[in-house]
Amino acid sequence: MTRDLRGFIKQLEQRGQLRRITALVDPDLEIAEIAQRMLQKGGPALLFENVKGSPYPVAVNVMGTVERVCWAMNLDQPAELEALGKKLALLYQPRPPKTVPQAIALGQALFDVLKAKPSRDLLPPCHQVVLKGDEVDLTQLPLLKVYPDDANKVVTLGLMITKDCENKTINVGVYRLQLQSKNTMTVQWLSVRGATRHLRKAAERGQKLEVAIALGVDPLLIMAAATPLPIDLSEWLFAGLYAGEGVHLAKCKTVDLQVPADAEIVLEGTITPGETGVDGPAGDHMGFYGGVNEAAPLIRFHCMTHRKNPIYLTTFSGRPPKEDAMMALALNRIYTPILRQQVPEIVDFFLPMETLSYKTAILAIDKAYPGHARRAALAFWSALPQFTYTKFVIVVDKDINIRDPRAVVWAIASKVDPARDVFILPETPFDSLDFATEKAGLGGRMGIDATTKIPPETDRVWNTPLESDPDTAAMVDRRWAQYGLADLNLGEVNPNLFGYDMR
Known part of the structure; x- marks a missing residue:
């Protein structure tokens, strides 16, 4: 070609x-x-x-x-x-x-x-x-x-x-x-x-x-x-x-x-x-x-x-989806190995198109010590010039599917104490086109630690998360057709069942 x-x-x-x-x-x-x-x-x-x-x-x-x-x-x-x-x-x-x-x-x-x-x-x-x-x-x-x-x-x-x-x-x-x-x-x-x-x-x-x-x-x-x-x-x-x-x-x-x-x-x-x-x-x-x-x-x-x-x-800008958002989704995958080299604890990261492809980053880390999530967020902001204007960084455990908004929201709702796990950096260099800031070119950034907390981050015992019995799950997989449910594709979830429309 x-x-x-x-x-x-x-x-x-x-x-x-x-x-x-x-x-x-x-x-x-x-x-x-x-x-x-x-x-x-x-x-x-x-x-x-x-x-x-x-x-x-x-x-x-x-x-x-x-x-x-x-x-x-x-x-x-x-x-x-x-x-x-x-x-x-x-x-x-x-x-x-x-x-x-x-x-x-x-x-x-x-x-x-x-x-x-x-x-x-x-x-x-x-x-x-x-x-x-x-x-x-x-x-x-x-x-x-x-x-x-x-x-x-x-x-x-x-x-x-x-x-x-x-x-x-x-x-x-x-x-x-x-x-x-x-x-x-x-x-x-x-x-x-x-x-x-x-x-x-x-x-x-x-x-x-x-x-x-x-x-x-x-x-x-x-x-x-x-x-x-x-x-x-x-x-x-x-x-x-x-x-x-x-x-x-x-x-x-x-x-x-x-x-x-x-x-x-x-x-x-x-x-x-x-x-x-x-x-x-x-x-x-x-x-x-x-x-x-x-x-x-x-x-x-x-x-x-x-x-x-x-x-x-030509192309044009605006609220996603636009061509620049499609390009950003592809670049997200390319950035990942470069970002891992800069910040090794990051297992994966995602810049959702709905947040303008750069305003919010979701990081999955292999957490090893107290304060690890905060360190990863701070390292992300300085890793590449493209991340200078990322407004929100959400850090989750490596077992969270960061491309599933339900999983990320669950992690925030179940693992975050706002008084302890949310931190804000005020008056940092910012995108002058972001009208949410009080001053053009100067704004705050927010980090959210949505990882499982370990001492001394918390004194409470963190109970085991709920999961299906693996033997029973394997048996149900084998018998799925016997239940007369083979024609149902449960991989395609109807979002309207959960109260929102993803059209």
Whole structure:
């Protein structure tokens, strides 16, 4: 399969996971409404071929299921995600191997890094059409307006590439851009992101920050940009590890940056430190309109290149489920081995989609000593940059199914004394888009110890939990058909029987 957006779209169509829409559709609200309904039902990707006001088709919902996210990463099923995470964990903080199998595994991982080295494409498809200066007109792109009160149209799945002016390291990130004029956009990002550090360094030197935005890239590159990186390992190498081969890059026409050679559209521009625009409101992942930022960095674009007949890939944020939630579920599995290496007592962890895929973490630990749950929660918050803005951490015993909300709620209800087992860290750095906090960018975090308590955490004897007699349970399994119940699938529990609807 060709490692680009077109190759992936072809794969989806061959597997019956793409629907082409030939009817005329409006990028203002209509496309998002159609895609939203499809996302809610776990439906196929959509390719809108007749978009009002633009000659370019729009692809959306491409990674709208975990299964399709796995396909984008060259995997057949979600179970393989953790194996990929183990390979990445070896590179995250390499340690001297103590056994022959460990040495072989580390050697294989390093060999995979060598294979993943990027290559240069001298005649890249992304340069088939080149527009400069006044020819650049962003309004010709089929940018979406997603919600009625959005201030303007947005770009959501573009890879932003920037370079550190001191050590020349590259950062590849995914940030929301909002249209300001035919050749300018504002960018919405968090202060901890790599591109913001690059802008601060450029400002200290009195320089402009060069920026390239790659639109319509191989979805695998988007996943690589969203993964926590080992020190000194670039996003391009990481993407090569995902793909099993190096990423083909092309040198930009007007800035000293490289972009994916097979990108559908590339925008080249600069940010002048101190030059800003008014960004927002815009629908955000929290499920509300984001606030107005009157000092958002302004990008001035002076060059646009694209393939012949380019496809515009996009998505949108909002209350889950959305595409970013599906991507987060996949990344959750990849993070697990990396997190275990940082915090070995963690057996498993889960970031529920319903809590915006990062606001609440559930940790299962192999508890060994008093205070272990609190230590695990504190270690989690500092393990990876992605967990800086996790608001709630719930720690349970390793025998709790952390992906079953009934099991987790039972653990909280039966094992937590709020006075003893809930702790709060006040005024920590926080997500400025979280309106629940009293101060923007500053908020509290809560840890909940829902593990079985041991002395001196408690002086009371903790009685044995209720379980079925194993011999009787085995007998009932053997005789299930004899009871005349073979046609009942008890693995599928009707949630309405328990007073809630999980539709």
